[in-house]
Amino acid sequence: MNQSETRATSYTTIGAGVVHELEIKRSRFITYLRRVETEQEARDLVAELRRSHFDARHHCTAFVLGADRDVQRSNDDGEPSGTAGAPMLEALTRRETHDGGADLSDVAAVVVRYFGGVLLGAGGLVRAYSESVSAALDEARLVRRQRMRRYDVVAEMTIAPRLENDLRTSGYQVLGTDYSPGPDGQVRAGIRVALADAADVEEAFSAYLASHTAGGASWQRGETEWVDL
Template identity: 60%
Template sequence: MPGPTSSTVEYTTVAAEHVHELEVKRSRFIAYLFRTADEDAARTAIAELRRRRHDARHHCSAFLLGPDRDVQRSNDDGEPSGTAGLPMLEALAKRECPTGRADLSDTTAVVVRYFGGVLLGAGGLVRAYSQAVSSALDGAPLVRRRRMALFTVEAAHADAGRLENELRSGGTTVLGTDYGPRAATLRLAVPDGPAVADGIAARLATLTAGTCTAVAAGTAWVDTPGGVVP
């Protein structure tokens, strides 16, 4: 949920786990990208990968979280200070997304290194870790998330299916329909904004001849339908 002073309405995140391997002078740098909603999820992803790749020498990590990207952490995991985690974090933070903006968030990167016997030096490590994350992002599927206003609408069972289809065809996101003993409840999400309540009220009045009304149910961050980009 956005903070009360947040001006952010959209941002980008990775759609799913993605892996990319880079070899530099016989050292293997395997970059993993995870979608993580909060710091606990980020640290869990890092810990689980450490167990999966327990034979690697280093498990360097970086993550940025939140619509305003206000949580940013990095860890060199035994590499010389500033040569791994920070370059990885910068690769995430400076990544220009398909929107043309650097707004990637809710993303954790872990680069697992298997040492190949050749020392790379500080500059070589910085380049390798940064490139590993950047190359992983080149192939990762991304998704747009938008702050949406939530509403519920009660409708008769016989009308719910038609109303849901008409709302969807008109561009309204229907998160689902719950069928209770007396009525169906549609859960809607529309882009948040000052006139959003008036807009959904007018839309419902047109579709139902004023028989259905929308009840505000707060806001939430929702994946944009069709928002996944390669």
Template identity: 60%
Template sequence: MPEQESRATAYTTLAAGGDLRHELEIKRSRFITVLRRSADEDTARSLVADLRKEFHDARHHCSAFVLGADRDIQRSSDDGEPSGTAGIPMLEALVKRETLPGVSDLSDISAVVVRYFGGILLGAGGLVRAYSESVSSALDAAPLVRRSRLRICAVPVPHARAGRLENELRAAGFVMADSSYEAENTVLRLALPDNAADIADAGARLAALTAGSAGLLPQGTEWIDTAS
């Protein structure tokens, strides 16, 4: 069966560029939070495995992740902490995070909190607050990016003209996907809102920039990082 297209047309995720780390000390316990952009469960779970190796002497490696444009995959683990005091608060910190006023749409992100016990018991309520605060504080420092489902339109252009036209399209505000190359042409790829009006407007602007020598070839849709 073909993969069902998501209901969402945009969501927020961690910007590409590697894991983000943040550390808190609460009553002598160290809480080391690591966030990773994760497109699938294997990537999310690999973060736990990586940190178990790196922090092999830590008592707990608690985790939570949210995946998919519709955020339909959500998992958490207390990893030995009292039930409900670590993984669920971490998951709620991800799921309830407002990325815009009144909008909670964070996804494709995994979080692991490594805890080194400091000798002072925090109690159930203290643990809930500590794990929630650990993830929330890491998110405060995290570079986030908007990810949108856009219609890809190809623009075949002779190699000698491709660089200049790409610069003009970027200057005009178009989002560009990766180019591809053929024997005689560079195929520029525009990422446009997936509706007829925007595609028609883009076609008209392209015609104006190229004196009518280039046109749009609509293709499939892709998820593209569009703004921070």
């Protein structure tokens, strides 16, 4: 599904990777959470952990991808069917992220199990794998992502630093600033700003620039993209 077909306008992911270890009846359950955007990135994480934990009994996986969470995969990796991957996936998809909602995505979870010699039974395995992922998520920093439209603002150098600062302090999402010479050879600043994709927001932004720059800046509408808030 391409961006224009995506139904969701926002979702939640994790800001950085997490490693969490849980011991249950001498078995070690080491959970790795990583932010991923493609199935290949999720598979690369599994391959990486198979190499680094080559002596572990199981490398069970679950991942959720896309703003609409339309890609969901899980794997028991030798554990009894339905006792590892499925509860891990459920821990990801049912995680409440804001206002009681569950919209976590672009996250891969791998639980590496070192068998401790004591059988846990089907119910014990389900609880162990679910709790392992939930405990790791408790330590994760959550990041809100929103689909926004990029606006390219060109400003004269005499006002660019102040304008960039004013935009930030006024709550606008400034993505970055570049400097390049214009047709007349004068260096100008290109400030990239992300706004909610709505007509009234664009009108308010245009009015803001006009009042704050006295005609010293112009803007052009760009593409929509996902932005970490």
